[in-house]
Amino acid sequence: MEFSQRLASARKQQSLTQREVAEKLNVSFQAVSLWERGETSPDIDKLAEIASLYQVTTDWLLTGAEAENVLIDFQDSLSDRLFDEGRMYTYIKTYASVKKLYQTSKVLPYARELHKGQIRKGKDQVPYIYHPLLISCHALALGLDDDNLISTALLHDVCEDCGVSVDALPVNEETRTAVSLLTKTDNADEHYFAQISQNAVATMVKLLDRCNNISSMAVGFSKEKMVEYIKETEKWFYPLLQKAKYAFPMYSNQIFLIKYHMTSVIEVIKHQS
Numbered sequence: 001m002e003f004s005q006r007l008a009s010a011r012k013q014q015s016l017t018q019r020e021v022a023e024k025l026n027v028s029f030q031a032v033s034l035w036e037r038g039e040t041s042p043d044i045d046k047l048a049e050i051a052s053l054y055q056v057t058t059d060w061l062l063t064g065a066e067a068e069n070v071l072i073d074f075q076d077s078l079s080d081r082l083f084d085e086g087r088m089y090t091y092i093k094t095y096a097s098v099k100k101l102y103q104t105s106k107v108l109p110y111a112r113e114l115h116k117g118q119i120r121k122g123k124d125q126v127p128y129i130y131h132p133l134l135i136s137c138h139a140l141a142l143g144l145d146d147d148n149l150i151s152t153a154l155l156h157d158v159c160e161d162c163g164v165s166v167d168a169l170p171v172n173e174e175t176r177t178a179v180s181l182l183t184k185t186d187n188a189d190e191h192y193f194a195q196i197s198q199n200a201v202a203t204m205v206k207l208l209d210r211c212n213n214i215s216s217m218a219v220g221f222s223k224e225k226m227v228e229y230i231k232e233t234e235k236w237f238y239p240l241l242q243k244a245k246y247a248f249p250m251y252s253n254q255i256f257l258i259k260y261h262m263t264s265v266i267e268v269i270k271h272q273s
Contacts, residue, residue, distance in 0.1 A: 003094060004038035006061055010054035011036070025049055044099045044145070062094045063087070085126075088133040092150070095140060101147040103171055104154070110170060111154040114162040132157065135208045142254045144204060152178040152205045159183040178202040182209075193236050200248045203240065210237050211258050214265050230266050237262070 001009070011021055011032075018032040025032075025046060034040040042050060051058045089112065096104040111132055118128035136153045139145075152175050158164050159179060166180045178201040184192065196202045210233060217226050241259045245252060 001064055002038060003062065004036050006064060008036040010056050014054055024053055041098045062098065063091050083134060085130040085133050088137050092133065092136050099145055101150060103147045103175065104150045106170060107151045107154050111158060114158050114164060118161065135212050138208050138212060142257060144254055148175045148178065149201045149204060151175045152201050153208065155179050156182045156205050156209065178205065182206060193240055197240055197243045203244050203248065204251060207241065207258050211262050214262050226269060230269065233262065233266065
């Protein structure tokens with residue numbers, strides 16, 4: 001069932017006419033009709049109102065996933081693969097379509113093809129595309145739905161790991177710049193982080209990347225590797241968080257949540273060590 005069909009089906013389940021929906025949502029009757037014919041999509045800020053009116057979840061409207069299985073399938077045991085990459089891919093694809101993130105829509109299959117056959121490090125054989133998909137979903141969950149930011153999240157490892165030059169990426173200059181800043185030529189150093197800290201998109205993707213990796217330390221890292229990773233985080237990422245707080249106030253809420261998650265995990269690990 002397509003997004004437009006789910007809209008029509010949910011409306012009918014509530015015994016509402018298109019005109020009644022239009023009045024309740026303060027939009028035109030024609031707008032509701034166009035949504036259900038798949039010719040246009042409602043603005044993303046209307047989705048919550050529509051979901052509430054139809055008594056369904058926004059995730060069901062976007063992806064068709066039932067509430068208990070939105071885009072996340074938790075495994076029964078501790079695993080590198082806590083989520084399902086197929087569902088994450090569909091979620092991002094649908095979200096990008098509804099929100100009109102045209103560059104993200106183009107980059108999504110491109111990134112998947114570039115990472116095809118690559119496996120993420122860890123005890124489980126997890127396709128590498130899982131990582132950029134998870135970071136992108138994390139960004140969207142935090143309300144970071146900027147087209148350049150999501151595109152950068154999807155592409156942040158392709159130049160380093162797939163042998164693609166920045167100039168060859170099918171994106172605009174802003175995204176190329178962010179990907180270039182995130183691509184390591186040597187080990188991370190002061191200059192590398194100083195350059196990233198001046199770019200909002202690169203900063204947020206770098207922080208999301210580290211937050212994701214910290215979350216998976218317990219599965220894929222030895223004790224020695226965790227100690228090394230925590231030291232690296234405290235040396236480079238805590239200062240980056242502090243700079244970002246003042247340099248990019250539009251992301252202050254997201255920076256707070258990322259910092260809270262990172263420090264919580266790290267302090268628990270340090271306490272248990």
